Amino acid sequence: MYMTERAEEREKNIPLVLLASGRVAEIVSLPLGQCGRRLEALGLRPGKKIKKLHGMPFCGPVALDIDGRQVAIGYGAASSIIVKPVENDLSE
Amino acid sequence: MSCRGIFNKLLKKNKGAKEDHFTNEKSSNRVDTFDHDVFQKITFPSCVMGTQCSECPLALQCKRKDGKNPPVSAKVGRELKKVLLMGNPNVGKSAIFSRLTGLHAISSNYPGTTVSFLEGSVVVEGETYKLIDVPGAYTLDPTNEAEEVALRILNEGADIVVIVLDATALERNLYLALQILEKGYPSILVLNMIDEARHKGIHIDSKVLEEELGVPVVPTVAVTGEGISALKAALHEARPSLILPMSKDERWRLIGDIVMRAQIVTHRHHTLRDRLEDLSVHPLSGMLLSILVMTLSFYAVRAIGEGLISYLFEPFFNSVWGPCLSAISSALGGSGFLHDILIGHLIDGSLDWEQSFGILSTGLYVEFAMVFPYIVSFYLVLSLLEDIGYLPRLAVLFDALLHRIGLHGFAIVPTLLGLGCNVPGILATRVLESERERFIAATLISVAIPCAGLQAMIFGAIGSFGMGYVVMVYVSLSLAWLILGFILNKTLSGHSPELIVEIPPYRLPSLRDLGFKLWFRISGFLLEATPLVLIGIFIANLLYSSPALPFISNILSPFAHLLGLPPEAMGAILLGLLRKDVAVGLLLPLHLTPQQLIVATVVLAMTFPCIATFVVLFKELGAKRLIQSVLIMVSIAMITGVALNLLFSLMTI
Known part of the structure; x- marks a missing residue:
């Protein structure tokens, strides 16, 4: 299912580390394995909207807002989270 | 369709009986009608009666066909009732623990301090309960050592599980709560940090939660001690939930439903604290x-x-x-x-x-x-x-x-x-x-x-x-x-x-x-x-x-x-x-x-x-x-x- 979506919207889907700070995005896919399960336990899962707060310099972690909570994700993990930027309306 | 799916479907036939169970004191016997061989083996294919019950998600509800006691009851039936305190990291479990027992656990703001669990006792109306502060976990599919320990403690059996939720992050906290409820232990939900949630413009209707999940829900503010006596009083009202084992996606869907019904978020202006929180990770x-x-x-x-x-x-x-x-x-x-x-x-x-x-x-x-x-x-x-x-x-x-x-x-x-x-x-x-x-x-x-x-x-x-x-x-x-x-x-x-x-x-x-x-x-x-x-x-x-x-x-x-x-x-x-x-x-x-x-x-x-x-x-x-x-x-x-x-x-x- 994701395959066709991806083909159409390839330009829109980017790794979390490339998302601009302050932008809202919808999670498209998470890395596999232990890392993905840990992210999921923190509430990150495909379809969920998140707001990127900041990315630390020198390949530091990404801080993001999910449901009003802050979560920090190391650079490696954040670069394997694929997101699709959406309009900023995180009021909900 | 997965095994879990078949199982849920089979059980949903009995859904009509659900309401009766809410009022029925003997709701823990509700699975009596399901005989072991058919149902247990669907959800737990490697089941060899009585030998792996500590790992089985249905152990508590399970009645062996030969009419003997459920295999786990030998483990659970001890003199002191065993109460587990479970929840995500940083939800105030340790604070609740120290409020209940008076024996003071170290309560920290960073994950990991309670990797070794704490034990204490609490006396309510003359009855003594053994209280265990289980290491914080986000999920029962362990992703780290603390979660493994948490799962192991839960599988050892419990008389009551007190599930502590952070009211400011209901959705995420419910995931673990559902996983625990699915195991069928008599449970109580504690909505902790209810003051902070209110402050954030989050209103949670605990009555709706109670109806959705079928277990008592107690709002608390552990740092000030608010709601602790209500929690003590609720201990003997703990009952197993009617939530049945389900797949990950089904669980998230159910959580979505529950959150939509039980939680109202009102808009709120950014406070100084939000500012500071944002600035400190800039x-x-x-x-x-x-x-x-x-x-x-x-x-x-x-x-x-x-x-x-x-x-x-x-x-x-x-x-x-x-x-x-x-x-x-x-x-x-x-x-x-x-x-x-x-x-x-x-x-x-x-x-x-x-x-x-x-x-x-x-x-x-x-x-x-x-x-x-x-x-x-x-x-x-x-x-x-x-x-x-x-x-x-x-x-x-x-x-x-x-x-x-x-x-x-x-x-x-x-x-x-x-x-x-x-x-x-x-x-x-x-x-x-x-x-x-x-x-x-x-x-x-x-x-x-x-x-x-x-x-x-x-x-x-x-x-x-x-x-x-x-x-x-x-x-x-x-x-x-x-x-x-x-x-x-x-x-x-x-x-x-x-x-x-x-x-x-x-x-x-x-x-x-x-x-x-x-x-x-x-x-x-x-x-x-x-x-x-x-x-x-x-x-x-x-x-x-x-x-x-x-x-x-x-x-x-x-x-x-x-x-x-x-x-x-x-x-x-x-x-x-x-x-x-x-x-x-x-x-x-x-x-x-x-x-x-x-x-x-x-x-x-x-x-x-x-x-x-x-x-x-x-x-x-x-x-x-x-x-x-x-x-x-x-x-x-x-x-x-x-x-x-x-x-x-x-x-x-």
Whole structure:
């Protein structure tokens, strides 16, 4: 299912580390394995909207807002989270 | 369709009976009609009746076909009812635990402090319950050690499970809650931090939750104790939920439904706290803030420590304990073996707190008037930072740096703890996931993180020559920390996992929790360090008057020569095995130059750790890793010492 979506919207889907700070995005896919399960336990899962707060310099972690909570994700993990930027309306 | 799906479908036929169960006291028997062979084997294909029940998700509801008792009941049916306290990390489980039991658990703002679980008891209306504070977990599909422990404790069986939810993050917290409810234990939901949720504009209808999940829901504010008596009263109302085992996606869908019905979020303007939370993880302002926080903390530690010394401990030693010792000294005749051991050697006919080396004089003085005040002030400041919730933010800021030395951001916590005492620092390396990380972190702490006792002595001994020399010691240690970490990261096989951490909101610390935590840490230090300081002083005293010290110093004199130190200094460095602070005390009578003192203290700080740290390292790493670690420590200490000595001699030319 994701395959066709991806083909159409390839330009829109980017790794979390490339998302601009302050932008809202919808999670498209998470890395596999232990890392993905840990992210999921923190509430990150495909379809969920998140707001990127900041990315630390020198390949530091990404801080993001999910449901009003802050979560920090190391650079490696954040670069394997694929997101699709959406309009900023995180009021909900 | 998955096995779980079939199972749910089969059970949904009985959904009509659901409502009856809410009012039915015997709702725990609700699965009686499902016979073991058909249903159990669908959800748990490897079921061999009665042998794997501890792993089976349906064990509690399971009735064996032969009519005997459910296999688990033998385990659960003990005299004291067993109550498990479960929930995500940082939801206030420990605070609820301490409110219920009065036996105080250490309650922290960073994940990982309760990896070993706590046990206590609570009496409600004459009935005693055994309460277990289960390590925080996000999910029952374990992703780390703490979650494995949590799952194991749950599978051992329970009479009641109290599931603690953070009301400000209902959706995420419900995931674990559903997983637990699916197991069918009699449960209660606790909606903790309800005040903070209200503050954030989140309104949760606990009645709706109660209806959706079929278990009692109690709103609480654990820090103030609000709702705790209601929770106690609800203990005997605990009942199994009607939630049935389901797949991950079904679970998230159900959570979505529940949250939509039970929770209303009203719009709310950004508060000052939100601002501050945002600024503290911003690359630039976060760094500036962390420098500010660290500097303030450093000055606070010094000011409180010095205040305690000059207004409390020194006056006590000079005007109360000193005259007592003089009286004892003259009663013992002013000399002799016993006198020298207890009171020490008189210097110019009088007692010298730092150089007499008697157990009652220098021993108690080093412990209480030089080290203890800094321990108190250090842990006060650290516990405050911890309870406010600053440490995870520090972890985020330092992640990029720590990643280069094979650790991730959270290693900043053990490192900071190590600045107080290496022992809790090394114990805290357990929050790191892989063995590789734990080895690197523990080795780096032992090598390059001076404990508060050592630092107090460094300031005392070297600071008198000028603060520039103290800075040199710290720069040498930091460089060694960085370089060694970098080398270890490059040479050890494997790689370090990623930082994935929830940053809890800033909170006003509760003085009660802070007080108990401080007491816990200080008493731990006193119990553990006092005997070692006294023994250290005793041995130093014996060595002083015995031929052993010159003998050892002679053997080690080639090393002393390399380091540009007098041979006697090697004896002091060796004694660092017992206590580093005592060892610096031994260097004082040698009248070293400031440069020699720097070399000696740096080598002292880096070589083998003190005996207490040794024991903990052995427990945490095992013998083989310990030997590797010690070899690294000794060689890096020698290399740094020789390099410093060379540098100083080049500078004088």
